Every structure is written in C-alpha cells, then in structure tokens.
Amino acid sequence: MSFEQLFSSASMLAMLGWFILILLPRRWEWLNRIPALFIPIILSVLYSFLIARYFFSAEGGFDTLANVQQLFTYSGAALAGWVHYLAFDLFIGGLIAKQADEIGLSRLIQAPILLLTFMVGPFGYLLFAVIKPAMLRFKPKEIHVTGEGDS
Amino acid sequence: MNLIPHVFYDEQQKQLNLWWQGTLVLCVFLALNSLLYVLDPRMLGDEALWIKPLKFEISLIIHFATLAVLAAWLSPEKRNGRAWKFITSVVVGAGLLEVMYIFLQAARGRESHFNNTTTIESLMYGLMGVGAVILVAGSFYLGYLLFREYQLQKDDVFLFSAALGLTIGSVLTLIIASHLASGETGYLAPVDEEVLRMPLFSWYLNGEDLRIPHFFATHMMQLLPLYGFCLSRRNLPIANAKVRLFWSVGIYTGIVLLLFVVALS
Numbered sequence: 001m002s003f004e005q006l007f008s009s010a011s012m013l014a015m016l017g018w019f020i021l022i023l024l025p026r027r028w029e030w031l032n033r034i035p036a037l038f039i040p041i042i043l044s045v046l047y048s049f050l051i052a053r054y055f056f057s058a059e060g061g062f063d064t065l066a067n068v069q070q071l072f073t074y075s076g077a078a079l080a081g082w083v084h085y086l087a088f089d090l091f092i093g094g095l096i097a098k099q100a101d102e103i104g105l106s107r108l109i110q111a112p113i114l115l116l117t118f119m120v121g122p123f124g125y126l127l128f129a130v131i132k133p134a135m136l137r138f139k140p141k142e143i144h145v146t147g148e149g150d151s
Numbered sequence: 152m153n154l155i156p157h158v159f160y161d162e163q164q165k166q167l168n169l170w171w172q173g174t175l176v177l178c179v180f181l182a183l184n185s186l187l188y189v190l191d192p193r194m195l196g197d198e199a200l201w202i203k204p205l206k207f208e209i210s211l212i213i214h215f216a217t218l219a220v221l222a223a224w225l226s227p228e229k230r231n232g233r234a235w236k237f238i239t240s241v242v243v244g245a246g247l248l249e250v251m252y253i254f255l256q257a258a259r260g261r262e263s264h265f266n267n268t269t270t271i272e273s274l275m276y277g278l279m280g281v282g283a284v285i286l287v288a289g290s291f292y293l294g295y296l297l298f299r300e301y302q303l304q305k306d307d308v309f310l311f312s313a314a315l316g317l318t319i320g321s322v323l324t325l326i327i328a329s330h331l332a333s334g335e336t337g338y339l340a341p342v343d344e345e346v347l348r349m350p351l352f353s354w355y356l357n358g359e360d361l362r363i364p365h366f367f368a369t370h371m372m373q374l375l376p377l378y379g380f381c382l383s384r385r386n387l388p389i390a391n392a393k394v395r396l397f398w399s400v401g402i403y404t405g406i407v408l409l410l411f412v413v414a415l416s
Contacts, residue, residue: 104166108240109176112247126183131175138167140160 003075007082010046013039014086018118021093022111026101036094043087050080089121096128103135157223162231170219173243174212180250181208193260198353203263204254206352210369211246214286217373218242218293221313225296235296242289245282252279264332280332287321287328290372294318308392312379315400320371323404327368327411331361364410371403 001009017035026032054076061067072078093114100110113131117124161168167175188201195203218239222230229235252275256263267273294317301310347356354360378399382392 104164106164106169106172106240108169108244109172109247112176112251127176127179130179130182131172134175135167135172138159138171140156140165 003079006046007079010043010079010083010086013042014090017090018093018114021090021097022114022118026097032094032098035090036098040087040091040094043083043090047080047083047087050076050083054080085121089117092121092125093117096125099132100128103132103139105131105135154223157227157230158220162227168219169239169243170215170222173247174215174219176247177208177212177215177250180254181205181212184208184254187257195257195260195262200257200260202353204250204257207250207253211250211286213370213373214290215243215246217376218290221297221317221376222293224300224310224313225293226300229296229300235293238289238292241285245285249279249282249286283328284325287325290317291321294321306389307383308387308389308396309376309379309383311393312382312396313376315396316372316375316379319400319404320368320375323368323371323407324365327361327365327407330411330415331365358410358413361411361414364407364414367403367410368407371407375400375403 017039020031021035024031054074055071058071058074058077060069060071060073060077062071072081096117097110097114100113109131113124113127115124116127156162159167159171166172184201184205188199188205191201193200222235222239225235253263256266256272261268261272264276264279266276294314297310297317298314301307301314304310348354349356352362352366354363354366375396379396382395385392387395
C-alpha cells in the first residue's frame with residue numbers, strides 16, 4: 001500500500017469515527033466504542049509501525065522548528081504525524097463526548113464542539129474545557145419538576 | 152413564585168437549559184475573538200477584521216439571554232412542551248452556525264455577508280439569511296406565547312410589554328434586515344471621508360447607515376420588557392401603566408421607522 005493510499009484509508013477511518021461521534025445515537029455501548037476505542041487503537045497501531053519504520057531514516061528532528069519542517073518533508077514521517085493527529089484528536093473527541101453526556105450537555109451543543117475538535121483539535125478542546133466547569137458550577141442541586149414527563 | 156430556576160434550568164434534564172449552554176459556547180468565542188481583535192491588525196474593507204464577529208457574538212448572547220429570561224414567564228406546560236423545546240433547539244442551532252461561519256470567514260479574511268464570490272460562499276450567505284429569519288421567528292413566537300399568557304390575566308403589564316417588545320421588535324428587525332440584505336453591500340460607505348463614525352459600533356453617522364435602525368429595532372426586544380418591568384414595580388393602576396406602555400411603543404416604533412426611512416432616502 002502506498003503512502004497516499006495509507007493516508008486516504010486512515011483519514012476515511014477517522015472520518016467514520018467522527019461521523020458516529022457527532023451524529024449517531026449514544027444508546028448502544030458497542031457503537032460508542034468504535035470512535036472512542038477501536039478506531040484510535042487501529043490508528044495507533046499504524047502510527048507505531050510508521051514511526052518505527054521511517055522516523056530514524058529521515059533527517060530532521062523535534063528540537064527546532066526548522067528540523068521539524070525538514071522531518072515532515074519525508075513522506076513516511078509526515079504520514080506518521082498526520083496519523084498521530086487523527087488518532088489523538090478522535091481519542092480526545094471520544095473523551096469529550098463521554099464527559100459531555102455525563103454532565104448533561106445537549107447533543108446540539110456537543111456537535112459544534114466535536115466538529116471543531118475534528119477540524120481544529122485544540123480549539124474544540126478549549127471550548128469544552130471552559131464549558132464543562134461552568135456547567136458543573138451551575139448544576140442545580142435540586143429542581144422542582146413541573147410539566148410533562150421526566151427523563 | 153421564584154422564577155430564577157425557570158430562567159436557567161431545564162426541569163427535565165436537570166441541567167442548564169439549551170439557551171445558557173449555547174451562551175457558554177458564544178462566550179468562549181467572544182473571549183477568543185476579543186484577543187484576536189486586539190492582536191490581529193488585519194482590516195476588511197473599512198473596518199477591523201474581527202469587529203463583525205465580535206458584534207454578532209455580543210448580540211446573540213443578549214438575544215439568547217433575553218429569550219431564556221422571558222421564557223420563564225411561560226406556563227410549565229408550554230415551557231416544557233415540545234413546541235417551545237423545538238423552537239429553542241432550532242434557534243440555538245441557527246445562532247451557533249451563524250457565529251461559527253462569521254468567525255471562520257473573519258479568520259480567512261473574507262466577507263461573510265454580501266459575498267457571492269464562490270458557490271459555497273454564496274450558498275452560505277443564503278443560509279445565513281435563513282438563519283437570521285429563524286432567529287427572529289423564535290423571538291416572535293415567544294412574544295406570541297407570552298401574549299397568550301397575558302390574555303389569561305390581563306393585569307400583568309410586564310408580561311404585556313414583553314409580548315409587545317418581542318413581536319414588534321422581531322417584525323421591525325425582519326423588515327429592516329431584509330432591506331439591508333437586498334442591497335449590494337448593506338450600507339453605503341460615504342464618499343466623503345469626513346463623516347463621523349460611532350466608536351465601537353463603526354456606524355456612519357450621516358443618517359444613511361441602515362445598521363442603526365436595525366440595532367434599535369432588534370433591541371426593542373430588551374428595552375420594552377425592561378420598561379415594562381419598571382412600570383410593574385411602580386404599582387400604577389393597570390390602565391395607567393398600559394397607556395404609558397402604548398405611548399412608549401408608539402414613540403419608539405416611530406423613531407425606528409423614521410431612522411429607517413431617512414436611511415433609505
């Protein structure tokens with residue numbers, strides 16, 4: 001399989017995970033595990049192989065910005081870096097979704113947070129990191145339930 | 152009756168209601184946006200690049216908070232009923248999409264409104280129009296529901312002012328904003344460089360800027376209920392309070408329409 005094919009396959013797999021996380025229901029535990037566990041593990045296996053196989057045969061390194069740029073001119077190393085993004089962003093997305101459900105954050109509000117974690121990882125995480133303590137801070141101790149039904 | 156829990160919480164989910172969850176998201180955008188406004192010197196047309204998303208974030212935070220507060224006066228059946236929950240989801244969703252797109256376009260250094268350069272931007276401009284209609288439809292609907300509540304008692308001047316503010320404010324906003332959108336750029340940048348500009352708002356103070364009547368029409372949704380609240384605290388006879396309310400509605404609407412007509416001519 002060529003680097004391009006590996007790149008497309010890894011990206012498609014991650015996108016499947018994000019689709020499940022953002023749009024599908026959360027009531028089945030087996031379905032939740034696909035984006036939160038299985039896909040990050042598959043991507044991590046791929047990353048581990050790529051980094052062991054290609055990192056040390058590429059020039060550059062992590063010590064200066066110029067060296068990082070040089071490292072990423074090598075396809076194998078750049079692919080490893082990309083798969084690293086995909087694996088960790090999805091893993092964080094899975095954690096955010098789980099915690100967001102626990103604190104009662106609406107799926108409508110989760111959607112943009114997860115979408116941003118998908119597209120611009122740390123920005124989405126930042127949103128959640130600010131919203132979560134605010135939600136917990138304002139969580140009502142006791143609410144008098146009125147009106148129809150209860151969940 | 153203590154209304155505070157009804158302003159903030161969803162009784163069924165036992166958590167902050169969707170209005171405040173959406174407001175939290177907007178607050179994070181606003182904080183980041185303020186930082187960008189200070190640090191990013193880029194300009195777009197005749198304005199600082201980040202001023203527009205900043206204005207939309209502030210204005211939607213006020214809009215969401217207004218609807219959350221005033222919805223506390225609905226009966227529990229209506230507030231927890233499907234119709235109001237549906238409207239809440241649609242309005243919050245539309246508001247967040249609107250802000251996220253305007254923020255994205257600012258980051259790209261491109262216009263969000265009046266941008267038909269590419270197919271996607273043109274499509275998004277159209278969708279933002281739909282989003283804006285949804286936003287005012289939501290406040291109009293709440294105004295209608297509050298009017299129904301008012302009809303049950305007929306002695307609550309605050310409820311009446313909230314119903315009038317939301318419905319008339321929404322209608323005026325829709326009329327002015329659709330006029331704004333039908334133009335080429337929304338407002339005409341004056342040829343004469345000497346025209347005064349309002350600090351922070353960046354309006355042109357030559358009477359031709361349609362954003363000014365838009366602003367006053369939209370914020371009738373806050374000002375009128377506030378006035379109604381003050382009236383209700385003064386324990387005036389209801390007939391007297393209503394007369395004052397009608398006068399203020401008439402004068403305020405007149406001023407907005409006057410600003411609108413002047414800007415058009």
